[in-house]
Amino acid sequence: METDYRKMWEDLGINMKKHDQLLAALPLVYQDIYLTQKNRPKAMEYYDFVISGVHGIRVKELLDAKEDGKKVVAYFCLYVPEELVIASNAVLVGLCGGSNFVDQEAEEVLPRNICPLIKASYGFKAARICPYFQAADICVGETTCDGKKKMYELLNELCPTYTVEVPQKPDTEQARELFYKEIMTLKSKLEELTGHKITVQDLKKSIEIVNAKREVLDKLISTRKAVPPPISGKDSLLVSQIAFYDDPQRFTQKTAELVEELQERIKNKVGVVDANAPRIMVSGCPMAIPNWKLHNIVESSGAVIVVEESCVGTRYTSMGKINNSANTVEGLVKAISDAYLNIHCSCFTPNTGRIEDNVRLAKEFKVDGVIHYTLQTCHGYNIEAAKVEKALKEINVPMLRIETDYSTEDVGQITTRVEAFLEMLKK
Ligand code: BJ8
Numbered sequence: 001m002e003t004d005y006r007k008m009w010e011d012l013g014i015n016m017k018k019h020d021q022l023l024a025a026l027p028l029v030y031q032d033i034y035l036t037q038k039n040r041p042k043a044m045e046y047y048d049f050v051i052s053g054v055h056g057i058r059v060k061e062l063l064d065a066k067e068d069g070k071k072v073v074a075y076f077c078l079y080v081p082e083e084l085v086i087a088s089n090a091v092l093v094g095l096c097g098g099s100n101f102v103d104q105e106a107e108e109v110l111p112r113n114i115c116p117l118i119k120a121s122y123g124f125k126a127a128r129i130c131p132y133f134q135a136a137d138i139c140v141g142e143t144t145c146d147g148k149k150k151m152y153e154l155l156n157e158l159c160p161t162y163t164v165e166v167p168q169k170p171d172t173e174q175a176r177e178l179f180y181k182e183i184m185t186l187k188s189k190l191e192e193l194t195g196h197k198i199t200v201q202d203l204k205k206s207i208e209i210v211n212a213k214r215e216v217l218d219k220l221i222s223t224r225k226a227v228p229p230p231i232s233g234k235d236s237l238l239v240s241q242i243a244f245y246d247d248p249q250r251f252t253q254k255t256a257e258l259v260e261e262l263q264e265r266i267k268n269k270v271g272v273v274d275a276n277a278p279r280i281m282v283s284g285c286p287m288a289i290p291n292w293k294l295h296n297i298v299e300s301s302g303a304v305i306v307v308e309e310s311c312v313g314t315r316y317t318s319m320g321k322i323n324n325s326a327n328t329v330e331g332l333v334k335a336i337s338d339a340y341l342n343i344h345c346s347c348f349t350p351n352t353g354r355i356e357d358n359v360r361l362a363k364e365f366k367v368d369g370v371i372h373y374t375l376q377t378c379h380g381y382n383i384e385a386a387k388v389e390k391a392l393k394e395i396n397v398p399m400l401r402i403e404t405d406y407s408t409e410d411v412g413q414i415t416t417r418v419e420a421f422l423e424m425l426k427k
Helices: 002-011 016-035 042-052 057-067 082-087 103-107 116-126 131-135 146-155 173-194 200-223 233-242 248-267 293-300 329-340 352-364 379-394 411-426
Strands: 072-075 091-094 138-142 161-164 279-284 304-309 369-375 399-404
Touching: 002 016, 002 057, 016 042, 016 233, 042 233, 042 248, 057 072, 057 091, 057 131, 072 131, 082 091, 082 173, 082 200, 082 329, 103 116, 116 146, 138 146, 138 173, 146 161, 161 173, 173 329, 200 233, 200 248, 200 329, 233 248, 233 293, 233 304, 279 293, 279 352, 279 379, 293 304, 293 369, 293 399, 293 411, 304 352, 352 379, 369 379, 369 411, 379 399, 399 411
Parallel strands: 072 091, 072 138, 138 161, 279 304, 279 369, 369 399
Antiparallel strands: none
8 A cells, every 4th residue: 555655645745754654553453453353244354445545545535536626524523514515515534533643743732631532633634644634625623622622723723624613502492593503604614615505405415325324334333232242342333433434325335235244143143252241331432543442452351342322333323314305405404403413422511312322222232331431631521421320320230430541551450440340240
């Protein structure tokens, strides 16, 4: 891949020396965490292929789209409606921010003691390591947590960044109205960027495309209710992570093939672990590529993760199927903006929907325990953990709290705590 794409990366202004270091490290980590798994579904080969060319094939597709006059829109958060970007004739790409590889560059501007996701999101642009970021014409941010909101102001100095206001009390009529207006303003911004006026037909089609993607992801998640589950938590996490930047229609097709294989496995009672392996739900902050740390620890300790209450899990599909029956642009945008406020992020207050989701998912996926995952200094999820724990206690599901970052320094300590938790569950 390196030889094929070096010129493309150079033209994008990539810091080649540092980029080479990154690309040298990733295959080793991936081999160790992913390719050593036993009895993986055959259809995972597609996702292995995507990762093997992570900075090559898809970036080339983005650049080809740009050649054809399209714009590339980058984003970091579920509240940015994919449907709207696709309808504007732009290509949407979810940026990751799941590694501490660029901490040094980020810390030249940002405080040291902030959420690692925020640091990485900014750092990959500052260090010129991410070809997706280099290809982006605009980044769309959101006012979710304070850290991200303020980081986007600084990011705007490196890449044009437009920030959407997300209301924080979603159950009120004012909030729905505000978000609708925000999304309408985003629509105008996108139209300005792409020179394409969004039509009813554009929106109907894009809603259909994204509905299909969410539906297939939902089916994938559901297969994990089986005992034993037909796919590991690590593999399912990887599929969800790739959902953010792959071509949506190809992704849907490939994931449908995976789901079909998994359903066949379920029929034949083929699982990836022993039926007695403890079933764990991970709940909390998102995990961006290549953040596979917790999943790897848990599954290397003999348990299996069967569901993620997370933006790389059920939160991504939680708005369900968006209704595209309206026959006006305004009606369709309203359907989108209302649906997106069903994403239960901890930036909401109160956020009862998320607490209820945790209880419902723990029952539906027959989990033995929950690991609440917080990225360091993420106050929203960290504080909300108390409510999640209390609600789970009422249905007798124990919870372990893990707060961590992207370093490997605490792997030993987390492993010890996870092993003790699993021992406790077995008893
Ligand atoms: S919808 S979870 S993707 S905001 S950056 S809140 S970890 S301190 S990512 Fe998120 Fe959208 Fe919500 Fe999902 Fe905490 Fe870090 Fe903030 Fe974070």
